[in-house]
Amino acid sequence: AQSVTQLGSHVSVSEGALVLLRCNYSSSVPPYLFWYVQYPNQGLQLLLKYTSAATLVKGINGFEAEFKKSETSFHLTKPSAHMSDAAEYFCAVKNNAGNMLTFGGGTRLMVKP
Amino acid sequence: DGGITQSPKYLFRKEGQNVTLSCEQNLNHDAMYWYRQDPGQGLRLIYYSQIVNDFQKGDIAEGYSVSREKKESFPLTVTSAQKNPTAFYLCASSRGTGVAYGYTFGSGTRLTVV
Numbered sequence: 001a002q003s004v005t006q007l008g009s010h011v012s013v014s015e016g017a018l019v020l021l022r023c024n025y026s027s028s029v030p031p032y033l034f035w036y037v038q039y040p041n042q043g044l045q046l047l048l049k050y051t052s053a054a055t056l057v058k059g060i061n062g063f064e065a066e067f068k069k070s071e072t073s074f075h076l077t078k079p080s081a082h083m084s085d086a087a088e089y090f091c092a093v094k095n096n097a098g099n100m101l102t103f104g105g106g107t108r109l110m111v112k113p
Numbered sequence: 114d115g116g117i118t119q120s121p122k123y124l125f126r127k128e129g130q131n132v133t134l135s136c137e138q139n140l141n142h143d144a145m146y147w148y149r150q151d152p153g154q155g156l157r158l159i160y161y162s163q164i165v166n167d168f169q170k171g172d173i174a175e176g177y178s179v180s181r182e183k184k185e186s187f188p189l190t191v192t193s194a195q196k197n198p199t200a201f202y203l204c205a206s207s208r209g210t211g212v213a214y215g216y217t218f219g220s221g222t223r224l225t226v227v
Contacts (some may be wrong), residue, residue, distance in 0.1 A: 009153065031214040043203055043218030044118075044156075051213040054159040090155065098212035099144065099163060100171075 003026040003094040008105035012090045016110045019063075019078040023091030023106050026072065032094040033074045034101065035065055037105075039087045047089075050074060061085070115140045119204050119219035125227050126191070126198065133143040134189045145187035146216065149173060149200045154201065162187055163210055168216045191224065199226050210214035 007022040025031050032051055036044040048059025055067045065076045076089060091104040117138045126132045136145065144163045148156040160170030162181040176195025181187055187206075190197045201223050205216040 003227075034215055036218075041201075041223070043119075043220045044205075044216070045218070049213070060172065086150055095210045096142045096212075097210065098214070099159065099210040101146075101157065101216060103148075103156040105153065 001102075002031055002095055002104055004033070004091045004104040006089075006091050006107050008107055009105065009109065010108045012110040012112060013081045015083055016080050018087065019076070019081045019109065019110065021036045021076040021089050021091075023065075023074045023076065023104060024072050024095050025074060025091075027093060032098075033065075033067065034092040034094070035059065035063070035074075035076050036090045036092060036103075037061075037087050038090065043097075044090060047076070051096060077108060081109075081111045083111050083113065117204055117206055117217055117219035119222050120207060121222060122220070123140075124222055124224045126224060128226060131190055131192050132224065134191070134202055134204075134224070136187045136189065136208045137185055138187075138217075138219075139185060140206055140208075140217060141184070142217070143184070144206050144210055145181065146205040146207070147171075147177075147179065147187070147189045148203045148205065150221075151200050151204060159189065159202075160209035177209045198224055200224060 005027045034049045035047040058064045061082045114159035120135045139182040146161040147159040164181045178190045
């Protein structure tokens with residue numbers, strides 16, 4: 001069964017600094033991977049997804065993620081953090097049948113002025 | 114604009130009561146899902162439905178029930194058998210069940226037992 005692990009339940013960066021949120025996956029077949037963002041008391045919004053077309057995936061709000069098979073990773077990055085990026089971020093993987101998304105535990109990003 | 118509407122946004126339940134959370138979508142999506150979110154535990158799947166009149170249990174279905182009588186609607190009932198129902202509940206939908214399809218989420222219902 002596919003699964004994802006997010007390293008670090010809380011990440012704190014200064015405004016303008018690089019954002020790096022880590023996600024490692026476990027899958028016996030090529031995975032389909034997703035990053036979502038959740039603002040307080042809101043639903044989840046899709047940031048980007050990897051569907052094997054390209055290893056570097058660009059998403060909304062300046063975020064991107066790189067699929068690295070050798071490292072079984074799909075880390076989310078943004079060159080320069082904004083205060084508005086403060087939120088919780090979830091990595092997720094689709095199962096083989098395509099009918100279920102499994103989420104990681106989430107990483108709460110805090111941005112300091 | 115199309116989307117998913119969850120209601121109510123906040124819900125309070127007395128112990129021993131059943132409550133029903135509403136989820137409606139106008140995206141013409143086939144599949145719908147219910148997740149429970151607790152602090153530090155991510156999202157856990159309660160039930161999902163791929164077509165009308167059919168649904169499957171997720172990882173934590175005990176104490177919950179659902180119905181899917183219409184494509185647009187997927188209500189979740191939290192029964193008195195659910196011992197710890199206080200949580201944030203999220204409904205989602207997907208165009209289909211292909212691996213590349215992501216989910217569209219509603220804005221959630223926060224349920225509190227009083």
